[in-house]
Amino acid sequence: MAGQMNVKHYKAYLLDLDGTIYRGKEPIPEAAAFVKQLKEKRIPYLFITNNSTSLPQEVAVKLQNMGVPCEEEQVLTTSTAAASYITSSKNSPSAYVIGEEGLKEAVDQAGVIEEEDNPDYVIIGMDREITYSKLAAACLAVRNGACFISTNADKALPSERGFLPGNGALTSVISVSTGVDPVFIGKPEKVMMQQAVDILGAAPEEICLVGDNYDTDILAGIRAGMDTLHVDTGVTSREEAAGKSIPPTYAVASLSVWSIV
Structure with missing residues:
Protein backbone atom coordinates (compact mmCIF):
# COMPACT_ATOMS: atom_id res chain seq x y z
CA MET A 1 0.00 0.00 0.00
CA ALA A 2 3.02 2.21 -0.50
CA GLY A 3 2.30 5.87 -1.14
CA GLN A 4 -1.44 5.66 -0.47
CA MET A 5 -3.28 8.31 1.49
CA ASN A 6 -5.12 7.40 4.67
CA VAL A 7 -8.58 5.94 4.09
CA LYS A 8 -9.40 5.13 7.72
CA HIS A 9 -10.17 7.24 10.74
CA TYR A 10 -7.96 6.47 13.72
CA LYS A 11 -8.97 7.47 17.22
CA ALA A 12 -5.34 7.91 18.33
CA TYR A 13 -1.75 7.89 17.08
CA LEU A 14 1.48 6.52 18.53
CA LEU A 15 4.51 8.44 17.28
CA ASP A 16 8.17 7.48 17.26
CA LEU A 17 10.67 10.32 17.68
CA ASP A 18 14.15 10.07 16.13
CA GLY A 19 13.83 9.47 12.39
CA THR A 20 10.10 10.20 12.47
CA ILE A 21 9.65 13.61 14.16
CA TYR A 22 13.27 14.74 14.02
CA ARG A 23 16.73 13.59 12.96
CA GLY A 24 19.11 14.15 15.85
CA LYS A 25 18.86 17.88 16.50
CA GLU A 26 17.08 18.69 13.24
CA PRO A 27 13.25 18.75 13.09
CA ILE A 28 11.43 17.14 10.18
CA PRO A 29 9.08 19.95 9.05
CA GLU A 30 6.40 17.64 7.63
CA ALA A 31 6.20 15.82 10.96
CA ALA A 32 5.73 19.03 12.96
CA ALA A 33 2.87 20.03 10.65
CA PHE A 34 1.32 16.56 11.04
CA VAL A 35 1.33 16.74 14.85
CA LYS A 36 -0.19 20.23 14.72
CA GLN A 37 -3.05 18.78 12.67
CA LEU A 38 -3.60 16.05 15.27
CA LYS A 39 -3.82 18.69 17.99
CA GLU A 40 -6.17 20.88 15.95
CA LYS A 41 -8.46 17.90 15.27
CA ARG A 42 -8.26 16.86 18.94
CA ILE A 43 -7.00 13.40 18.06
CA PRO A 44 -5.02 11.96 21.00
CA TYR A 45 -1.35 11.18 20.36
CA LEU A 46 1.54 9.85 22.39
CA PHE A 47 5.26 9.93 21.67
CA ILE A 48 7.06 6.67 22.52
CA THR A 49 10.82 6.28 22.59
CA ASN A 50 13.35 3.59 23.46
CA ASN A 51 15.65 6.34 24.75
CA SER A 52 16.03 5.79 28.51
CA THR A 53 18.44 8.67 29.17
CA SER A 54 16.08 11.65 28.88
CA LEU A 55 13.27 12.73 31.18
CA PRO A 56 9.78 13.08 29.63
CA GLN A 57 9.82 16.81 30.39
CA GLU A 58 13.16 17.15 28.58
CA VAL A 59 11.71 15.40 25.53
CA ALA A 60 8.64 17.66 25.65
CA VAL A 61 10.78 20.82 25.78
CA LYS A 62 12.92 19.59 22.87
CA LEU A 63 9.81 19.01 20.79
CA GLN A 64 8.28 22.36 21.76
CA ASN A 65 11.49 24.11 20.68
CA MET A 66 11.11 22.38 17.31
CA GLY A 67 7.56 23.68 16.93
CA VAL A 68 5.98 20.31 17.75
CA PRO A 69 3.03 20.50 20.19
CA CYS A 70 3.83 18.28 23.16
CA GLU A 71 3.25 18.16 26.91
CA GLU A 72 5.18 16.03 29.38
CA GLU A 73 2.29 13.59 29.81
CA GLN A 74 2.35 12.92 26.05
CA VAL A 75 5.79 11.28 26.27
CA LEU A 76 6.37 7.65 27.24
CA THR A 77 10.01 6.59 27.60
CA THR A 78 11.37 3.14 28.34
CA SER A 79 12.49 4.47 31.73
CA THR A 80 9.00 5.48 32.84
CA ALA A 81 7.61 2.28 31.34
CA ALA A 82 10.17 0.16 33.22
CA ALA A 83 9.44 1.90 36.51
CA SER A 84 5.69 1.39 36.02
CA TYR A 85 6.23 -2.25 35.12
CA ILE A 86 8.08 -3.16 38.31
CA THR A 87 5.87 -1.14 40.66
CA SER A 88 2.77 -2.80 39.16
CA SER A 89 4.35 -6.21 39.78
CA LYS A 90 5.49 -5.72 43.38
CA ILE A 185 10.52 -3.12 28.08
CA GLY A 186 10.86 -1.06 24.90
CA LYS A 187 9.83 -1.49 21.29
CA PRO A 188 9.23 -3.97 19.72
CA GLU A 189 8.25 -5.75 22.96
CA LYS A 190 4.69 -5.55 24.30
CA VAL A 191 5.28 -4.07 27.78
CA MET A 192 5.58 -0.43 26.76
CA MET A 193 3.02 -0.87 23.97
CA GLN A 194 0.37 -2.07 26.42
CA GLN A 195 1.07 0.92 28.65
CA ALA A 196 0.74 3.21 25.63
CA VAL A 197 -2.64 1.70 24.75
CA ASP A 198 -3.84 2.25 28.32
CA ILE A 199 -2.70 5.88 28.26
CA LEU A 200 -4.43 6.62 24.95
CA GLY A 201 -7.63 4.86 26.04
CA ALA A 202 -8.31 3.34 22.62
CA ALA A 203 -8.33 -0.23 21.34
CA PRO A 204 -5.21 -1.33 19.42
CA GLU A 205 -7.16 -1.58 16.17
CA GLU A 206 -8.21 2.06 16.59
CA ILE A 207 -4.58 3.26 16.88
CA CYS A 208 -2.07 3.94 14.12
CA LEU A 209 1.62 3.67 14.95
CA VAL A 210 3.95 5.92 12.97
CA GLY A 211 7.67 5.12 12.75
CA ASP A 212 10.76 4.89 10.58
CA ASN A 213 12.47 1.77 11.95
CA TYR A 214 10.87 -1.51 10.94
CA ASP A 215 12.60 -3.66 13.55
CA THR A 216 11.51 -1.49 16.50
CA ASP A 217 8.60 0.80 15.57
CA ILE A 218 6.71 -1.10 12.88
CA LEU A 219 7.26 -4.52 14.43
CA ALA A 220 6.02 -3.17 17.77
CA GLY A 221 2.79 -2.01 16.15
CA ILE A 222 2.31 -5.30 14.30
CA ARG A 223 2.80 -7.33 17.49
CA ALA A 224 0.37 -5.06 19.36
CA GLY A 225 -2.35 -5.50 16.73
CA MET A 226 -2.16 -1.94 15.39
CA ASP A 227 -2.10 -0.56 11.87
CA THR A 228 1.32 0.86 11.07
CA LEU A 229 2.49 3.80 8.99
CA HIS A 230 6.11 3.66 7.84
CA VAL A 231 7.80 6.94 6.96
CA ASP A 232 10.88 6.97 4.74
CA THR A 233 12.69 9.61 6.80
CA GLY A 234 14.90 7.46 9.02
CA VAL A 235 16.44 4.02 9.43
CA THR A 236 14.47 1.66 7.18
CA SER A 237 13.82 2.50 3.53
CA ARG A 238 10.40 2.03 1.96
CA GLU A 239 11.82 -0.71 -0.24
CA GLU A 240 13.20 -2.59 2.78
CA ALA A 241 9.93 -2.21 4.70
CA ALA A 242 7.87 -3.41 1.74
CA GLY A 243 10.07 -6.49 1.42
CA LYS A 244 9.44 -7.73 4.96
CA SER A 245 7.32 -10.86 5.50
CA ILE A 246 4.74 -8.64 7.25
CA PRO A 247 5.01 -5.18 5.67
CA PRO A 248 3.62 -2.02 7.30
CA THR A 249 -0.04 -1.24 6.66
CA TYR A 250 0.99 1.97 4.89
CA ALA A 251 4.29 3.36 3.63
CA VAL A 252 4.87 6.98 2.62
CA ALA A 253 7.83 9.14 1.67
CA SER A 254 6.96 11.60 4.42
CA LEU A 255 4.04 12.67 6.59
CA SER A 256 3.26 15.50 4.15
CA VAL A 257 1.33 13.01 1.97
CA TRP A 258 -0.62 11.47 4.86
CA SER A 259 -4.21 12.64 5.26
CA ILE A 260 -5.78 12.65 8.72
CA VAL A 261 -9.37 11.52 8.28
Missing part, protein backbone atom coordinates in the same frame (compact mmCIF):
# COMPACT_ATOMS: atom_id res chain seq x y z
CA ASN A 91 4.77 -3.33 46.26
CA SER A 92 7.74 -1.19 47.41
CA PRO A 93 10.28 -2.95 45.17
CA SER A 94 14.02 -2.49 45.49
CA ALA A 95 16.32 -2.34 42.48
CA TYR A 96 19.93 -2.04 41.48
CA VAL A 97 19.87 0.49 38.66
CA ILE A 98 22.39 1.01 35.86
CA GLY A 99 21.50 4.03 33.74
CA GLU A 100 21.49 7.78 33.38
CA GLU A 101 19.28 10.54 34.76
CA GLY A 102 16.17 9.54 32.80
CA LEU A 103 16.09 6.08 34.35
CA LYS A 104 17.27 7.10 37.82
CA GLU A 105 14.63 9.82 38.05
CA ALA A 106 11.83 7.58 36.77
CA VAL A 107 12.67 4.87 39.29
CA ASP A 108 12.89 7.38 42.13
CA GLN A 109 9.56 9.03 41.23
CA ALA A 110 7.88 5.63 41.14
CA GLY A 111 8.98 4.95 44.72
CA VAL A 112 11.48 2.23 43.91
CA ILE A 113 14.18 1.79 46.54
CA GLU A 114 17.67 1.73 45.01
CA GLU A 115 19.71 -1.05 46.56
CA GLU A 116 22.87 -2.85 45.46
CA ASP A 117 22.82 -5.77 47.93
CA ASN A 118 20.07 -8.33 47.36
CA PRO A 119 17.64 -6.15 45.31
CA ASP A 120 14.33 -7.43 43.93
CA TYR A 121 15.25 -6.19 40.46
CA VAL A 122 18.25 -5.31 38.34
CA ILE A 123 17.33 -2.62 35.80
CA ILE A 124 19.72 -1.57 33.06
CA GLY A 125 19.33 1.32 30.65
CA MET A 126 21.80 3.16 28.45
CA ASP A 127 24.77 4.28 30.55
CA ARG A 128 27.57 6.18 28.83
CA GLU A 129 29.63 5.93 32.03
CA ILE A 130 29.33 2.15 32.34
CA THR A 131 32.05 0.44 34.39
CA TYR A 132 33.12 -3.11 35.14
CA SER A 133 32.11 -2.68 38.78
CA LYS A 134 28.54 -1.70 37.79
CA LEU A 135 28.20 -4.74 35.54
CA ALA A 136 29.75 -7.00 38.18
CA ALA A 137 27.27 -5.82 40.82
CA ALA A 138 24.40 -6.42 38.41
CA CYS A 139 25.61 -9.93 37.60
CA LEU A 140 25.94 -10.82 41.28
CA ALA A 141 22.42 -9.59 41.98
CA VAL A 142 20.91 -11.51 39.04
CA ARG A 143 22.72 -14.69 40.12
CA ASN A 144 21.27 -14.07 43.59
CA GLY A 145 17.75 -14.17 42.19
CA ALA A 146 16.98 -10.55 41.23
CA CYS A 147 14.55 -10.18 38.33
CA PHE A 148 16.49 -8.86 35.33
CA ILE A 149 14.94 -5.91 33.43
CA SER A 150 16.37 -4.03 30.45
CA THR A 151 14.83 -0.86 29.05
CA ASN A 152 15.48 -1.83 25.43
CA ALA A 153 17.38 -4.20 23.18
CA ASP A 154 18.84 -1.69 20.70
CA LYS A 155 22.29 -3.07 19.91
CA ALA A 156 23.68 0.08 18.29
CA LEU A 157 23.06 3.82 18.37
CA PRO A 158 23.63 6.09 15.36
CA SER A 159 25.96 9.04 15.90
CA GLU A 160 27.96 11.54 13.90
CA ARG A 161 30.94 9.14 14.21
CA GLY A 162 28.97 6.05 13.17
CA PHE A 163 27.15 3.38 15.14
CA LEU A 164 28.01 3.18 18.85
CA PRO A 165 27.13 0.43 21.38
CA GLY A 166 23.49 0.61 22.43
CA ASN A 167 21.78 -0.62 25.57
CA GLY A 168 21.25 -4.06 24.07
CA ALA A 169 25.02 -4.44 23.84
CA LEU A 170 25.47 -3.45 27.50
CA THR A 171 22.64 -5.76 28.55
CA SER A 172 24.27 -8.69 26.75
CA VAL A 173 27.26 -8.59 29.12
CA ILE A 174 24.98 -9.41 32.05
CA SER A 175 22.91 -11.99 30.17
CA VAL A 176 25.98 -13.77 28.77
CA SER A 177 27.68 -13.84 32.16
CA THR A 178 24.64 -15.04 34.13
CA GLY A 179 22.82 -17.08 31.50
CA VAL A 180 19.66 -15.11 32.31
CA ASP A 181 17.72 -13.29 29.61
CA PRO A 182 16.10 -10.00 30.68
CA VAL A 183 12.55 -8.78 30.31
CA PHE A 184 12.87 -6.08 27.64
Whole structure:
Protein backbone atom coordinates (compact mmCIF):
# COMPACT_ATOMS: atom_id res chain seq x y z
CA MET A 1 0.00 0.00 0.00
CA ALA A 2 3.02 2.21 -0.50
CA GLY A 3 2.30 5.87 -1.14
CA GLN A 4 -1.44 5.66 -0.47
CA MET A 5 -3.28 8.31 1.49
CA ASN A 6 -5.12 7.40 4.67
CA VAL A 7 -8.58 5.94 4.09
CA LYS A 8 -9.40 5.13 7.72
CA HIS A 9 -10.17 7.24 10.74
CA TYR A 10 -7.96 6.47 13.72
CA LYS A 11 -8.97 7.47 17.22
CA ALA A 12 -5.34 7.91 18.33
CA TYR A 13 -1.75 7.89 17.08
CA LEU A 14 1.48 6.52 18.53
CA LEU A 15 4.51 8.44 17.28
CA ASP A 16 8.17 7.48 17.26
CA LEU A 17 10.67 10.32 17.68
CA ASP A 18 14.15 10.07 16.13
CA GLY A 19 13.83 9.47 12.39
CA THR A 20 10.10 10.20 12.47
CA ILE A 21 9.65 13.61 14.16
CA TYR A 22 13.27 14.74 14.02
CA ARG A 23 16.73 13.59 12.96
CA GLY A 24 19.11 14.15 15.85
CA LYS A 25 18.86 17.88 16.50
CA GLU A 26 17.08 18.69 13.24
CA PRO A 27 13.25 18.75 13.09
CA ILE A 28 11.43 17.14 10.18
CA PRO A 29 9.08 19.95 9.05
CA GLU A 30 6.40 17.64 7.63
CA ALA A 31 6.20 15.82 10.96
CA ALA A 32 5.73 19.03 12.96
CA ALA A 33 2.87 20.03 10.65
CA PHE A 34 1.32 16.56 11.04
CA VAL A 35 1.33 16.74 14.85
CA LYS A 36 -0.19 20.23 14.72
CA GLN A 37 -3.05 18.78 12.67
CA LEU A 38 -3.60 16.05 15.27
CA LYS A 39 -3.82 18.69 17.99
CA GLU A 40 -6.17 20.88 15.95
CA LYS A 41 -8.46 17.90 15.27
CA ARG A 42 -8.26 16.86 18.94
CA ILE A 43 -7.00 13.40 18.06
CA PRO A 44 -5.02 11.96 21.00
CA TYR A 45 -1.35 11.18 20.36
CA LEU A 46 1.54 9.85 22.39
CA PHE A 47 5.26 9.93 21.67
CA ILE A 48 7.06 6.67 22.52
CA THR A 49 10.82 6.28 22.59
CA ASN A 50 13.35 3.59 23.46
CA ASN A 51 15.65 6.34 24.75
CA SER A 52 16.03 5.79 28.51
CA THR A 53 18.44 8.67 29.17
CA SER A 54 16.08 11.65 28.88
CA LEU A 55 13.27 12.73 31.18
CA PRO A 56 9.78 13.08 29.63
CA GLN A 57 9.82 16.81 30.39
CA GLU A 58 13.16 17.15 28.58
CA VAL A 59 11.71 15.40 25.53
CA ALA A 60 8.64 17.66 25.65
CA VAL A 61 10.78 20.82 25.78
CA LYS A 62 12.92 19.59 22.87
CA LEU A 63 9.81 19.01 20.79
CA GLN A 64 8.28 22.36 21.76
CA ASN A 65 11.49 24.11 20.68
CA MET A 66 11.11 22.38 17.31
CA GLY A 67 7.56 23.68 16.93
CA VAL A 68 5.98 20.31 17.75
CA PRO A 69 3.03 20.50 20.19
CA CYS A 70 3.83 18.28 23.16
CA GLU A 71 3.25 18.16 26.91
CA GLU A 72 5.18 16.03 29.38
CA GLU A 73 2.29 13.59 29.81
CA GLN A 74 2.35 12.92 26.05
CA VAL A 75 5.79 11.28 26.27
CA LEU A 76 6.37 7.65 27.24
CA THR A 77 10.01 6.59 27.60
CA THR A 78 11.37 3.14 28.34
CA SER A 79 12.49 4.47 31.73
CA THR A 80 9.00 5.48 32.84
CA ALA A 81 7.61 2.28 31.34
CA ALA A 82 10.17 0.16 33.22
CA ALA A 83 9.44 1.90 36.51
CA SER A 84 5.69 1.39 36.02
CA TYR A 85 6.23 -2.25 35.12
CA ILE A 86 8.08 -3.16 38.31
CA THR A 87 5.87 -1.14 40.66
CA SER A 88 2.77 -2.80 39.16
CA SER A 89 4.35 -6.21 39.78
CA LYS A 90 5.49 -5.72 43.38
CA ASN A 91 4.77 -3.33 46.26
CA SER A 92 7.74 -1.19 47.41
CA PRO A 93 10.28 -2.95 45.17
CA SER A 94 14.02 -2.49 45.49
CA ALA A 95 16.32 -2.34 42.48
CA TYR A 96 19.93 -2.04 41.48
CA VAL A 97 19.87 0.49 38.66
CA ILE A 98 22.39 1.01 35.86
CA GLY A 99 21.50 4.03 33.74
CA GLU A 100 21.49 7.78 33.38
CA GLU A 101 19.28 10.54 34.76
CA GLY A 102 16.17 9.54 32.80
CA LEU A 103 16.09 6.08 34.35
CA LYS A 104 17.27 7.10 37.82
CA GLU A 105 14.63 9.82 38.05
CA ALA A 106 11.83 7.58 36.77
CA VAL A 107 12.67 4.87 39.29
CA ASP A 108 12.89 7.38 42.13
CA GLN A 109 9.56 9.03 41.23
CA ALA A 110 7.88 5.63 41.14
CA GLY A 111 8.98 4.95 44.72
CA VAL A 112 11.48 2.23 43.91
CA ILE A 113 14.18 1.79 46.54
CA GLU A 114 17.67 1.73 45.01
CA GLU A 115 19.71 -1.05 46.56
CA GLU A 116 22.87 -2.85 45.46
CA ASP A 117 22.82 -5.77 47.93
CA ASN A 118 20.07 -8.33 47.36
CA PRO A 119 17.64 -6.15 45.31
CA ASP A 120 14.33 -7.43 43.93
CA TYR A 121 15.25 -6.19 40.46
CA VAL A 122 18.25 -5.31 38.34
CA ILE A 123 17.33 -2.62 35.80
CA ILE A 124 19.72 -1.57 33.06
CA GLY A 125 19.33 1.32 30.65
CA MET A 126 21.80 3.16 28.45
CA ASP A 127 24.77 4.28 30.55
CA ARG A 128 27.57 6.18 28.83
CA GLU A 129 29.63 5.93 32.03
CA ILE A 130 29.33 2.15 32.34
CA THR A 131 32.05 0.44 34.39
CA TYR A 132 33.12 -3.11 35.14
CA SER A 133 32.11 -2.68 38.78
CA LYS A 134 28.54 -1.70 37.79
CA LEU A 135 28.20 -4.74 35.54
CA ALA A 136 29.75 -7.00 38.18
CA ALA A 137 27.27 -5.82 40.82
CA ALA A 138 24.40 -6.42 38.41
CA CYS A 139 25.61 -9.93 37.60
CA LEU A 140 25.94 -10.82 41.28
CA ALA A 141 22.42 -9.59 41.98
CA VAL A 142 20.91 -11.51 39.04
CA ARG A 143 22.72 -14.69 40.12
CA ASN A 144 21.27 -14.07 43.59
CA GLY A 145 17.75 -14.17 42.19
CA ALA A 146 16.98 -10.55 41.23
CA CYS A 147 14.55 -10.18 38.33
CA PHE A 148 16.49 -8.86 35.33
CA ILE A 149 14.94 -5.91 33.43
CA SER A 150 16.37 -4.03 30.45
CA THR A 151 14.83 -0.86 29.05
CA ASN A 152 15.48 -1.83 25.43
CA ALA A 153 17.38 -4.20 23.18
CA ASP A 154 18.84 -1.69 20.70
CA LYS A 155 22.29 -3.07 19.91
CA ALA A 156 23.68 0.08 18.29
CA LEU A 157 23.06 3.82 18.37
CA PRO A 158 23.63 6.09 15.36
CA SER A 159 25.96 9.04 15.90
CA GLU A 160 27.96 11.54 13.90
CA ARG A 161 30.94 9.14 14.21
CA GLY A 162 28.97 6.05 13.17
CA PHE A 163 27.15 3.38 15.14
CA LEU A 164 28.01 3.18 18.85
CA PRO A 165 27.13 0.43 21.38
CA GLY A 166 23.49 0.61 22.43
CA ASN A 167 21.78 -0.62 25.57
CA GLY A 168 21.25 -4.06 24.07
CA ALA A 169 25.02 -4.44 23.84
CA LEU A 170 25.47 -3.45 27.50
CA THR A 171 22.64 -5.76 28.55
CA SER A 172 24.27 -8.69 26.75
CA VAL A 173 27.26 -8.59 29.12
CA ILE A 174 24.98 -9.41 32.05
CA SER A 175 22.91 -11.99 30.17
CA VAL A 176 25.98 -13.77 28.77
CA SER A 177 27.68 -13.84 32.16
CA THR A 178 24.64 -15.04 34.13
CA GLY A 179 22.82 -17.08 31.50
CA VAL A 180 19.66 -15.11 32.31
CA ASP A 181 17.72 -13.29 29.61
CA PRO A 182 16.10 -10.00 30.68
CA VAL A 183 12.55 -8.78 30.31
CA PHE A 184 12.87 -6.08 27.64
CA ILE A 185 10.52 -3.12 28.08
CA GLY A 186 10.86 -1.06 24.90
CA LYS A 187 9.83 -1.49 21.29
CA PRO A 188 9.23 -3.97 19.72
CA GLU A 189 8.25 -5.75 22.96
CA LYS A 190 4.69 -5.55 24.30
CA VAL A 191 5.28 -4.07 27.78
CA MET A 192 5.58 -0.43 26.76
CA MET A 193 3.02 -0.87 23.97
CA GLN A 194 0.37 -2.07 26.42
CA GLN A 195 1.07 0.92 28.65
CA ALA A 196 0.74 3.21 25.63
CA VAL A 197 -2.64 1.70 24.75
CA ASP A 198 -3.84 2.25 28.32
CA ILE A 199 -2.70 5.88 28.26
CA LEU A 200 -4.43 6.62 24.95
CA GLY A 201 -7.63 4.86 26.04
CA ALA A 202 -8.31 3.34 22.62
CA ALA A 203 -8.33 -0.23 21.34
CA PRO A 204 -5.21 -1.33 19.42
CA GLU A 205 -7.16 -1.58 16.17
CA GLU A 206 -8.21 2.06 16.59
CA ILE A 207 -4.58 3.26 16.88
CA CYS A 208 -2.07 3.94 14.12
CA LEU A 209 1.62 3.67 14.95
CA VAL A 210 3.95 5.92 12.97
CA GLY A 211 7.67 5.12 12.75
CA ASP A 212 10.76 4.89 10.58
CA ASN A 213 12.47 1.77 11.95
CA TYR A 214 10.87 -1.51 10.94
CA ASP A 215 12.60 -3.66 13.55
CA THR A 216 11.51 -1.49 16.50
CA ASP A 217 8.60 0.80 15.57
CA ILE A 218 6.71 -1.10 12.88
CA LEU A 219 7.26 -4.52 14.43
CA ALA A 220 6.02 -3.17 17.77
CA GLY A 221 2.79 -2.01 16.15
CA ILE A 222 2.31 -5.30 14.30
CA ARG A 223 2.80 -7.33 17.49
CA ALA A 224 0.37 -5.06 19.36
CA GLY A 225 -2.35 -5.50 16.73
CA MET A 226 -2.16 -1.94 15.39
CA ASP A 227 -2.10 -0.56 11.87
CA THR A 228 1.32 0.86 11.07
CA LEU A 229 2.49 3.80 8.99
CA HIS A 230 6.11 3.66 7.84
CA VAL A 231 7.80 6.94 6.96
CA ASP A 232 10.88 6.97 4.74
CA THR A 233 12.69 9.61 6.80
CA GLY A 234 14.90 7.46 9.02
CA VAL A 235 16.44 4.02 9.43
CA THR A 236 14.47 1.66 7.18
CA SER A 237 13.82 2.50 3.53
CA ARG A 238 10.40 2.03 1.96
CA GLU A 239 11.82 -0.71 -0.24
CA GLU A 240 13.20 -2.59 2.78
CA ALA A 241 9.93 -2.21 4.70
CA ALA A 242 7.87 -3.41 1.74
CA GLY A 243 10.07 -6.49 1.42
CA LYS A 244 9.44 -7.73 4.96
CA SER A 245 7.32 -10.86 5.50
CA ILE A 246 4.74 -8.64 7.25
CA PRO A 247 5.01 -5.18 5.67
CA PRO A 248 3.62 -2.02 7.30
CA THR A 249 -0.04 -1.24 6.66
CA TYR A 250 0.99 1.97 4.89
CA ALA A 251 4.29 3.36 3.63
CA VAL A 252 4.87 6.98 2.62
CA ALA A 253 7.83 9.14 1.67
CA SER A 254 6.96 11.60 4.42
CA LEU A 255 4.04 12.67 6.59
CA SER A 256 3.26 15.50 4.15
CA VAL A 257 1.33 13.01 1.97
CA TRP A 258 -0.62 11.47 4.86
CA SER A 259 -4.21 12.64 5.26
CA ILE A 260 -5.78 12.65 8.72
CA VAL A 261 -9.37 11.52 8.28
